[in-house]
Amino acid sequence: MHDIISIYADSPETDDLTDKQLKIFKSAIELFAKNGYANTSTKEIATNAGVSEGSIFKKFKNKEDLLFSILNPFLRNILPKVVNEFTEETLQTNYDTLTDFVSSILKNRNMFFKENVNALKIFVDEFVYDLKIRDKMIKAIPYQYMKSFNDQVNSFKKRKMIVDWTNSEIFRFIFATLFGYLAEHYFIFESLKWDEDLEMDHTIEFVVKGLQP
Amino acid sequence: MHDIISIYADSPETDDLTDKQLKIFKSAIELFAKNGYANTSTKEIATNAGVSEGSIFKKFKNKEDLLFSILNPFLRNILPKVVNEFTEETLQTNYDTLTDFVSSILKNRNMFFKENVNALKIFVDEFVYDLKIRDKMIKAIPYQYMKSFNDQVNSFKKRKMIVDWTNSEIFRFIFATLFGYLAEHYFIFESLKWDEDLEMDHTIEFVVKGLQP
Amino acid sequence: MHDIISIYADSPETDDLTDKQLKIFKSAIELFAKNGYANTSTKEIATNAGVSEGSIFKKFKNKEDLLFSILNPFLRNILPKVVNEFTEETLQTNYDTLTDFVSSILKNRNMFFKENVNALKIFVDEFVYDLKIRDKMIKAIPYQYMKSFNDQVNSFKKRKMIVDWTNSEIFRFIFATLFGYLAEHYFIFESLKWDEDLEMDHTIEFVVKGLQP
Amino acid sequence: MHDIISIYADSPETDDLTDKQLKIFKSAIELFAKNGYANTSTKEIATNAGVSEGSIFKKFKNKEDLLFSILNPFLRNILPKVVNEFTEETLQTNYDTLTDFVSSILKNRNMFFKENVNALKIFVDEFVYDLKIRDKMIKAIPYQYMKSFNDQVNSFKKRKMIVDWTNSEIFRFIFATLFGYLAEHYFIFESLKWDEDLEMDHTIEFVVKGLQP
DNA sequence: GATGAATGAGTATTCATTCAT
DNA sequence: GATGAATGAATACTCATTCAT
Numbered sequence A, B, C, D: 001m002h003d004i005i006s007i008y009a010d011s012p013e014t015d016d017l018t019d020k021q022l023k024i025f026k027s028a029i030e031l032f033a034k035n036g037y038a039n040t041s042t043k044e045i046a047t048n049a050g051v052s053e054g055s056i057f058k059k060f061k062n063k064e065d066l067l068f069s070i071l072n073p074f075l076r077n078i079l080p081k082v083v084n085e086f087t088e089e090t091l092q093t094n095y096d097t098l099t100d101f102v103s104s105i106l107k108n109r110n111m112f113f114k115e116n117v118n119a120l121k122i123f124v125d126e127f128v129y130d131l132k133i134r135d136k137m138i139k140a141i142p143y144q145y146m147k148s149f150n151d152q153v154n155s156f157k158k159r160k161m162i163v164d165w166t167n168s169e170i171f172r173f174i175f176a177t178l179f180g181y182l183a184e185h186y187f188i189f190e191s192l193k194w195d196e197d198l199e200m201d202h203t204i205e206f207v208v209k210g211l212q213p
Numbered sequence E: 001g002a003t004g005a006a007t008g009a010g011t012a013t014t015c016a017t018t019c020a021t
Numbered sequence F: 001g002a003t004g005a006a007t008g009a010a011t012a013c014t015c016a017t018t019c020a021t
Helices: A019-035 A042-049 A053-059 A064-090 A100-117 A115-130 A131-140 A144-158 A165-190 A197-212 B019-035 B042-049 B055-060 B065-091 B100-115 B116-128 B132-140 B143-158 B167-188 B197-212 C021-035 C042-049 C053-059 C065-091 C097-114 C117-129 C131-140 C144-158 C169-186 C196-211 D019-035 D040-047 D053-060 D063-090 D098-115 D117-129 D131-142 D143-158 D167-188 D195-213
Strands: none
Touching: A019 A042, A019 A053, A019 A064, A019 A115, A019 C117, A042 A053, A064 A115, A100 A115, A100 A144, A100 A165, A115 A131, A115 A165, A115 B116, A131 B065, A131 B197, A144 A165, A165 A197, A165 B019, A165 B167, A165 B197, A197 B167, A197 B197, A197 C053, B019 B042, B019 B055, B019 B065, B042 B055, B055 C169, B065 B116, B100 B116, B100 B143, B100 B167, B100 B197, B100 D063, B116 B132, B116 B167, B116 C053, B143 B167, B167 B197, B167 C117, C021 C042, C021 C053, C021 C065, C021 C117, C021 C131, C042 C053, C065 C117, C097 C144, C097 C169, C097 C196, C117 C131, C117 C169, C117 D117, C169 C196, C169 D167, C169 D195, C196 D167, D019 D053, D019 D117, D040 D053, D098 D143, D098 D167, D098 D195, D117 D167, D143 D167, D167 D195
């Protein structure tokens, strides 16, 4: 699973795939990302993968199962990873500055997103598009994973280092800004180059100043 | 065209529609917004509109033509309106404060979005979803409409009232924050109530502080 | 509906059928009877009817709906008709002899079965074959329709004109004998001629003697 | 072949089966009886048998070959056994009474049917359902096996101990009644208990009286 | 102009059968 | 012999589009 997408390393969805099934998996990611789930037929996936249509259904119960095999690792990992990873490392240290906090959320995610653009595209696509799938996704975001985000924010509030708005507003400001950055560079103008470090610095600075009390 | 959606007032797409065709148009907006373009059948549109399926194809060449009749006004107007309207009124006055500038962008758009939620939903859906449609949309955003936004920002930069980042970054920070606000309240958690004035104030404050030099 | 099958005259299932849909209906009866429901594809039905496959699904929700449009008149009428018709006519007269009773059940049904052989074949086929469909059928036989049969039998018991076995046994003896007659002549050796009147007389005599106390 | 089904003892179809193939055979009988031939997939048969799908096709040319391996013993034996077995034992004794004759047909078959319910179900299912299979079955009922039945009946006729109807009518009356008994208890209301001895007595009595001259 | 019956290409999915290991 | 991955033809069903009325 080396050459697909980092998030699928060691995920149960891609564990026991045969060669052909792996081709199907890759083919589906490619086509779902390019044309959307609803606009991609199983026939296309099979042809693009160079296998028979029937082979898809040996491993994947149905088309939706194939979609969720692609999306599940995100449902399980994306928010948790974004929110938690750094706190686990640094729960003791406790962020001294708001900059450190925001920076670790935004900056450290850079690599992650770059490696998973296609799958992320599908994630966003379906989240936006399909009500049924959206609900399934929202329910799949475990509430507990929001806890460490809240803990950190509350700690800053106590120390008067952040504005006294609701945590969900603060959450929104951070992630909308991140989403704008990602959308512009990875989704909308995919081919244009940009100065990553500089823009990321600006993004952090924008958020930090915006959230200062 | 009073009771549909403000953006369609005086647009050529809805000019010469008969009564039945208008019903089709409204029905399509409603269903596309709710279920997505690909998940809405022409039969549903017809039934929901109380007309026969055949009637759809008298006015609209095909299903895609119906979609673009809904989206074209956005392609022509949405960004221009968002960006320009206020400058036309106020180009002479020249905003004294960054708050005024940001506030007029965010606050004044409130009504506009609220009136066009459904059509906007379709716009976002298809923008995110369909490559062909996305390209058509991007090309349809006339560069010249960005001019007045740039003029305003450059003026602030001269007066050292805004950070010295690229205009496209500044544009992104403002609109990503706006998009986050809209997405949360109109797309994701549509049914939850919130304190509009307060959150809008916070949103303006966040952007203004974030963009201060 | 003149030339199909008598039971469908005036039944809601065949009321508003277009010409082509009628062809589909007839085609389905023919093929279901010949090859069985599970062995008949919608494509075959359409081809045999000389229409497009899609036309089937305009009128009939799905293949099972088509099957039950054929079978429902039986579920509604067959047992009731067999059991009731004569009692309604003759409830006052009260059968004087067991022969009259048995005879009216067996004899009067002759015409009915001859006219509906094909549909009846399907009925028997699916009753025997598909558990799900069998359950649906058993539930669809209204219990109340058994009442008049029981009333008659109980009346004979009081007058000591019939054996004192359970009604369900008596029911079984009558209908198994009838079924044997029908099966032999209409299902198994369809093409052989036989002396209807004579065999029917024997059949009645067999049942009557068998049920005498 | 001890624990499968009595009729398969010593039949060539089950002679040289390996362990796994025997499991397949049993599994197929079970599933065909429960769900019907057409509704049972080879995958199900394999899974239920705990072997691989491919193994089925090592012994059995195809699915139909598997079906006929189950049915052939019936085609060869069922009617002959039903009709003949007792006569071989008892041809000399010559039945003194019609009751003895009918009783030996009906009563002695009890055990046989109880032991072979499942395979018999498949037999009836496919007989009713599939024209091709039905023809194959009818041809497989060797006329000569009817001989001993005819001999017995003719003997009764000479002695004026039975009605003077055609032998095929008499045959039908006996077996239709038997079939009704079996159908009710083994096929239709499988789970309900009943008083076997009593109902069997009634059944014999019904047939005997019905056939008395 | 409006209808809705009819079409037929297209969809996801199933399944008996093959065959390389 | 045994396996189960792979096949591809077949299946029920959908849907945008056409056209006679």
